[in-house]
Amino acid sequence: MPLGPDLVARFAEITGTRHALTDQAAIAPYLVDWRGAYQGASNLVLRPGSTAEVSAILALAQETRTPVVPQGGNTGLVGGSIPDESSAAVVVSLARMEAIRALDPAGNTVIVEAGCTLQSLREAADAADRLFPLALASAGSCRIGGNLATNAGGIAALSHGVARDLCLGLEVVLPGGAVLNGLRTLKKDNRGYDLKNLFIGSEGTLGIITAASLKLAPKPKGRALAWAGVATPDDALVLLNRVQAETGSALTAFELCGARAVEFAVRHGGMRAPLTGAHPWLVLVEISGTGQDTEAEATLGALLVAAMEAGVADDAVIARSGAQGNAFMALREAMSDAQKPEGHSIKHDISVPVAAIPEFIRRAEPAVERAAPGARIVCFGHMGDGNLHYNISEPAGGDRADFIARAPAVTAAVLELVTELGGSFSAEHGIGRMKRDLLATTLDPASLALMRTLKAAIDPNGIMNPGKVL
Numbered sequence: 001m002p003l004g005p006d007l008v009a010r011f012a013e014i015t016g017t018r019h020a021l022t023d024q025a026a027i028a029p030y031l032v033d034w035r036g037a038y039q040g041a042s043n044l045v046l047r048p049g050s051t052a053e054v055s056a057i058l059a060l061a062q063e064t065r066t067p068v069v070p071q072g073g074n075t076g077l078v079g080g081s082i083p084d085e086s087s088a089a090v091v092v093s094l095a096r097m098e099a100i101r102a103l104d105p106a107g108n109t110v111i112v113e114a115g116c117t118l119q120s121l122r123e124a125a126d127a128a129d130r131l132f133p134l135a136l137a138s139a140g141s142c143r144i145g146g147n148l149a150t151n152a153g154g155i156a157a158l159s160h161g162v163a164r165d166l167c168l169g170l171e172v173v174l175p176g177g178a179v180l181n182g183l184r185t186l187k188k189d190n191r192g193y194d195l196k197n198l199f200i201g202s203e204g205t206l207g208i209i210t211a212a213s214l215k216l217a218p219k220p221k222g223r224a225l226a227w228a229g230v231a232t233p234d235d236a237l238v239l240l241n242r243v244q245a246e247t248g249s250a251l252t253a254f255e256l257c258g259a260r261a262v263e264f265a266v267r268h269g270g271m272r273a274p275l276t277g278a279h280p281w282l283v284l285v286e287i288s289g290t291g292q293d294t295e296a297e298a299t300l301g302a303l304l305v306a307a308m309e310a311g312v313a314d315d316a317v318i319a320r321s322g323a324q325g326n327a328f329m330a331l332r333e334a335m336s337d338a339q340k341p342e343g344h345s346i347k348h349d350i351s352v353p354v355a356a357i358p359e360f361i362r363r364a365e366p367a368v369e370r371a372a373p374g375a376r377i378v379c380f381g382h383m384g385d386g387n388l389h390y391n392i393s394e395p396a397g398g399d400r401a402d403f404i405a406r407a408p409a410v411t412a413a414v415l416e417l418v419t420e421l422g423g424s425f426s427a428e429h430g431i432g433r434m435k436r437d438l439l440a441t442t443l444d445p446a447s448l449a450l451m452r453t454l455k456a457a458i459d460p461n462g463i464m465n466p467g468k469v470l
Helices: 005-015 024-031 051-064 118-127 144-149 233-250 259-268 293-309 322-333 337-342 354-371 400-405 407-420 436-442 445-458
Strands: 068-071 090-093 100-104 109-113 167-173 179-182 208-215 222-230 251-258 281-289 315-318 349-351 376-382 387-393
Touching: 005 051, 024 090, 051 068, 051 090, 051 167, 051 208, 068 144, 068 208, 100 118, 109 118, 109 144, 118 144, 144 208, 222 233, 222 293, 222 322, 233 251, 233 281, 233 293, 233 354, 251 259, 259 281, 259 322, 259 337, 259 376, 281 293, 281 322, 293 315, 337 376, 337 387, 349 407, 354 376, 354 387, 354 407, 400 407, 407 436
Parallel strands: 068 090
Antiparallel strands: 100 109, 109 208, 167 179, 167 208, 222 281, 222 315, 251 281, 251 376, 349 387, 376 387
16 A cells, blocks of 8 residues: 555655655656566655665664665666555665765776766766776666666676676665665775675665775777677687687677667667678677777787688678777667567576577577467577577567467576576576566575575565565
């Protein structure tokens, strides 16, 4: 049932009424996820401006047993930041807490509040001649707290790791209002348990991340990007191994994209096809280093010429300017949005060992066809770290209701293969509401029991983002 007017007033007093949204028109954007798959209900959204206000909110929530749903940029894909339909929860948006508290170029660290957008952080790092490596298509709207709460991955995870790998410390408000002051900037600190890793990837079910200390990297001086056409995922794997062998950590992205994913991005994203002719698969390759762009381009060009001479690649094109390089990357980033105009989509965020990607793709296609005849596979993702977005669009001109009804069978077929190959059904999108039941039925019993023990110990009243993850 909705929060009563007296309780709404007590919460609003913490942030000030200006930052306590009660009008349903103003609240509406906070109640639906990016995909439109989850629609929640609430009669209060709080927009705190400080850690102290978040602390006061959680103290009152604990006292009154009020469920709390933390929210960053609301760009998640598994319903993790959307309240349920009961109207019992208060949504706490961290969007106003967007300050960069400290940036230390010499130490390659930055302390930033949870509401800072990823794009703002990347721009601040760039202005200081540094790089914050996390790279996501939603950079302009996703926020650092959400990136950490979901352990976001992205295109640069191949060389720099996921959000967890970039985090040195956290400031977290616990249920009841206590503040965990863990904003360390030390690379080495072995004082007890590494508590920050309890909260990274916990999706707001244990507390609210309000700030983070993060790693920066020297800004690459040279960068080269190219698209290459290959006949099969096996050829893409050979190309990946060749480029890695020659460039090592300088390989910062290796994206495998099926022809249909490129076709949709060109059709609906206002993009240009990078290569002429038909190519069943395309790969986007990026290398970065300390040399100049011309050196990186020469290195990548020589590798691609050798690959074409060996029959591994059919064609390739290298970006000849920064603007063209950005356009190459924009084509890849447009692939998720480009599926929407093609109708209903069954999405899978899976990972398997890198060497198993060709086998997964070969075996998944007939399995999907058996489960949903005529469905269109839209496969793209981060081949370099084993993560694919294996999405299935409804048949062109088909029966949408029939396709939606087949979704459980499609997903079961895909995940059975993922499990057989030693993979994961959640690579970088999190669990949220969408995958909660899958987690409960697939995680080993000891791990699941320990997770529940931790949840009960930290959040005994179950007020933090209820119904998510567990």
